[in-house]
Amino acid sequence: MQVVSPIREHLVTGGKTLHDITEDISRHVEGNPTKEWKMVFGISLAVLAYGGYWAYQTWFHGLGNWGLNKTVGWAWDITNFVWWVGIGHAGTLISAILLLFRQKWRTSINRAAEAMTIFAVLCAGTFIFFHMGRPWLAYWALPLPNTFGSLWINFNSPLVWDVFAISTYLSVSLLFWYIGLIPDLATIRDRATGLRKIIYGALAMGWTGGARAWARYEDVSLILAGLSTPLVLSVHTIVSMDFATSVIPGWHTTIFPPYFVAGAIFSGFAMVQNLMLIVRVVYKLEDYITIEHISLMNKIITVTGSIVGVAYITEFFIAAYSGVQYESYAFVNRATGPLWWSYLAMMTCNVLSPQIFWFKKMRESIVVSFVIAVVVNIGMWFERFVIIVTSLHRDYLPSSWTYFTPRMGDIGDYLFTFGFFFVCFLLFAKFLPVINMAEVKGVLKSSSEKKSNK
Numbered sequence: 050m051q052v053v054s055p056i057r058e059h060l061v062t063g064g065k066t067l068h069d070i071t072e073d074i075s076r077h078v079e080g081n082p083t084k085e086w087k088m089v090f091g092i093s094l095a096v097l098a099y100g101g102y103w104a105y106q107t108w109f110h111g112l113g114n115w116g117l118n119k120t121v122g123w124a125w126d127i128t129n130f131v132w133w134v135g136i137g138h139a140g141t142l143i144s145a146i147l148l149l150f151r152q153k154w155r156t157s158i159n160r161a162a163e164a165m166t167i168f169a170v171l172c173a174g175t176f177i178f179f180h181m182g183r184p185w186l187a188y189w190a191l192p193l194p195n196t197f198g199s200l201w202i203n204f205n206s207p208l209v210w211d212v213f214a215i216s217t218y219l220s221v222s223l224l225f226w227y228i229g230l231i232p233d234l235a236t237i238r239d240r241a242t243g244l245r246k247i248i249y250g251a252l253a254m255g256w257t258g259g260a261r262a263w264a265r266y267e268d269v270s271l272i273l274a275g276l277s278t279p280l281v282l283s284v285h286t287i288v289s290m291d292f293a294t295s296v297i298p299g300w301h302t303t304i305f306p307p308y309f310v311a312g313a314i315f316s317g318f319a320m321v322q323n324l325m326l327i328v329r330v331v332y333k334l335e336d337y338i339t340i341e342h343i344s345l346m347n348k349i350i351t352v353t354g355s356i357v358g359v360a361y362i363t364e365f366f367i368a369a370y371s372g373v374q375y376e377s378y379a380f381v382n383r384a385t386g387p388l389w390w391s392y393l394a395m396m397t398c399n400v401l402s403p404q405i406f407w408f409k410k411m412r413e414s415i416v417v418s419f420v421i422a423v424v425v426n427i428g429m430w431f432e433r434f435v436i437i438v439t440s441l442h443r444d445y446l447p448s449s450w451t452y453f454t455p456r457m458g459d460i461g462d463y464l465f466t467f468g469f470f471f472v473c474f475l476l477f478a479k480f481l482p483v484i485n486m487a488e489v490k491g492v493l494k495s496s497s498e499k500k501s502n503k
Contacts, residue, residue, distance in 0.1 A: 058344075060154055060492060063336035067490050070337075071236060074482050074489075077332050078237055082479055085331060090475045097468025103461020107179050114458030120451040121441045125459040126176050127291075128433040132316070133173035133466065134215065134288055135309075135429060138281060139317025140166025141222055144229070145277035148270065154345055156488040157337045161328060161478075162321045163226040168473040169320075170219045172466035177212075179462055207290040214287040218280045225273045231256050232266065232487040285313040292436065299379035299440030302367065308360040315353035315399070316429035322346050322422040324474065326415060328483055337484055340413050347406045347418055350425065354403035357432075361400065375445070383439045387452055391431050392439070398428020 065073070082090075107114050117124055140162040147155040178184040203209060235256035238249040256262060289309035292300035322343070329338040368376040383392045402424045406412045443450045477483070 058339065058341035060157065060339060060341060061337060061489065062339055065336055065493065067493065070486055070490055070493070073334065073337070074233075074484050074486050075237055075240060077478070078480060078482060079240065083331075086475065086479060090472070093468050093471040093475060095468075096464050097472055100461055100463075100465025100468050103458055104175075104179065104465050107458055107462055108182065108184065111182055112180070114456060115462075116454050116456040116459055118451055118453070120444065120449050121438055121453045123437050123441065124453050125434075125455050125463065126179060128430065128437055129463050129466065130173050130176040131288055131309075131433045131437075132430050133169050133176075135285060135313035135316045135433075136320045136426070137166040137169035137173065137218075137222075137317065138285060138310075138313035139321045140164070140169075141218070141225070141277045141281050142314055142317065143321070144225055145274040146281065148274045149278065153492040154342055156492055157334075157339075157342055157484055158321060158325050158346075159488070160226075160229065160485045161324055161483055162317075163222060163229065164474065164477045164481075165321060165324060166222045166317075167219065167226060168470050168477075169317075170215060170222070171473070172470050173215070174219075175466055175469070176462070207287065207294050210287045211291065214280075214284045218284045221273065221277050221280060225270075225277060228266070228269055228273065229485055229488075230481060232258065233482045233485065236486060237482070281314075282310055285309045292440075297440055297444075298373070298375040299383070299436070302364065304360060304363055304367070308357070311353050311356040311360065312399075312429060312432060315350065315357055316426055318346055318350050318353065319422040319425035319429070322350070322418060323426075326419050326422075328478060332478075332483065334484065337489060343415070343418050344409075344412045347412045347421075350422070351403045351406040354399055354425070358400035361396065378443075379440055382443055383435055386439065386443065388435070388439050388442070391435050395428055395431040395435050398424045399432060402428070 061070075063069075103114070115124070115126065117126075140159075143155050143162040144159045147159075178187065181187055231253055234249050235253040235258065238246055238253045241249055286306040286309065289305035293302060293305040295301055325338050325346075326343070329335055365380050368380040371377075383389075402421050405417065405421065411417050438453050442453055
């Protein structure tokens with residue numbers, strides 16, 4: 050029996066030419082903001098302002114604004130920190146690892162994913178400053194000579210490892226994103242006039258588009274991809290060690306590093322899916338962000354969701370197999386204790402919902418893809434909440450058992466990061482090309498429909 054390999058779907062549809070790509074993507078940068086953009090930007094600014102008020106309250110009055118108590122010392126703050134760091138993983142994965150594996154489908158989504166990474170990591174960093182209480186003294190955490198005595202940080206603490214891992218990740222991601230922008234900034238520079246030409250010209254850093262410039266561009270991209278790939282694994286591995294290096298039942302487990310990395314990719318891809326589906330419709334980029342892109346993203350969501358599901362089952366098995374009653378109780382309490390509803394939400398959203406993508410019709414549905422991506426990110430937030438709060442609210446002494454209820458301080462600080470994230474992303478989508486024109490042109494010949502002769 051002869052087996053015929055199926056022909057892959059086109060990554061650029063509509064019979065686009067090189068000129069069409071430039072026009073379709075540049076017009077959103079060169080034109081005036083649409084009414085829809087202004088409306089969403091206004092809502093985002095309002096959320097940012099409201100969250101900023103609560104951020105001020107947190108800094109002025111202290112962490113007493115949060116719902117923390119003597120038993121649950123970590124709750125929404127660390128939950129949101131880990132959640133945002135996880136979302137920031139998809140950008141570097143799409144840009145670096147898929148580039149090393151020569152996956153052409155990354156070209157239409159890598160730019161927005163990289164921007165999402167930067168903004169998500171910045172949102173995660175805000176919770177570090179919230180914790181400080183007095184952020185203007187943040188430099189006290191650095192091993193600098195000072196007049197206040199020996200303020201040397203504890204390098205044995207995983208919280209310090211977080212600082213180095215996340216700052217390195219942010220630096221490399223920012224550099225990767227900007228290097229990829231330079232050819233497109235030069236294209237907009239050459240089309241612009243007046244002040245816009247000066248600004249984009251400065252940002253393009255004298256790009257000429259010559260053969261030598263492109264050769265160096267590709268070399269630098271590969272080098273940065275090689276540096277970024279270990280960061281994808283290391284950053285969330287180190288974040289997981291905030292918990293795994295403790296002795297608290299429910300946290301002290303060696304499965305956390307790979308489990309957290311898989312969860313981060315899972316939630317990150319879901320957020321990229323949401324953002325790209327919105328951009329696809331608002332900017333009318335259906336010929337560049339195709340059904341094939343959506344289907345491939347959903348396949349990765351399904352795989353990583355299944356890995357996370359196996360991790361959940363493994364945790365229960367190891368807790369039972371260990372013979373330690375405190376470990377067993379910690380996991381039974383997650384599923385049957387006072388916070389059982391959060392565990393149910395986690396399992397439903399993260400394990401069950403992505404399985405619908407085993408059906409091709411569902412995998413290629415725009416509405417289903419958007420809804421499931423939202424559900425996945427809700428589930429991943431609940432996963433972090435379950436890991437943190439349910440491991441703390443009942444400890445060895447029943448007299449100290451308690452329940453966690455968030456206050457407006459918790460909610461307001463969380464809304465601040467949402468407002469900040471969408472304000473940054475909307476500004477990016479308006480003033481910079483949301484799709485990498487140069488790389489899409491590079492794969493046009495081999496992955497697009499031929500234009501008709503009509």
